[in-house]
Amino acid sequence: MAGVRLPIRTHPLQAFVTNHYTRSFRPIVASADMGFYVSQTPRGEMLLGSGIDSQPSYSYRSSYEFLSHCSLPAVTLLPFLRNLTILRQWAGVCDMSVDMSPIMGYTGVDGFLVTTGWGTWGFKGIPAGGEQMAELIAGDRTPELIAPFSLNRFQEDRLMFDPGSTATTH
């Protein structure tokens, strides 16, 4: 416990897969307006997900409410999905920052750095984030690319609007 206060809240994120869909479905379809996304896994299952659960929680609880909430826009946009059955459902937990953007860099505690707040779709931005963090640690200097993501942006009232790294809508 380093005693560093972070603008981070942990929320569950649920997803589910259907049984095998025999035809190939190449695109990843995501609708920010309808609040869901769908893609096909290499095994042919259709993978569906939506936004985070509204309650802050560390629980891996899955819910029927999520299934019905996510299925309605899915079968509206892609009616063929209604013929599939749900195979399994799960939840993970996400670190959500106040401005929905990641936090990278020094914390004020000597030798203790953070890279957090990657939220729901961090896998798109995290390779570059990891590379830049390595450069920071090795070079002892914050690279220009991640300088705006520092923890002290909250003290400086300089919040981020960075849908590029989080793929969130505001």
Next chain:
Amino acid sequence: MVLRLACPHCGPRPVEEWMYGEVPDPPDYLTEADERDVDRGFMMSNTEGAKQERWFHAGGCRRWQTIERDTTL
């Protein structure tokens, strides 16, 4: 099974009916006024375990309630 919150008026109701209200809780060791303001505005304890929370029952009695919840359940 969806998370249910026990409303004093309406009984246990699904979390979809509720709106979460973050309660600022700056720690005592922050003494400087500006530091406390930043903490109240942005920082969160993100407690793992039981804690008291404020919830607005938007889909029910439309009252703010203080509810104790374990964030690991």
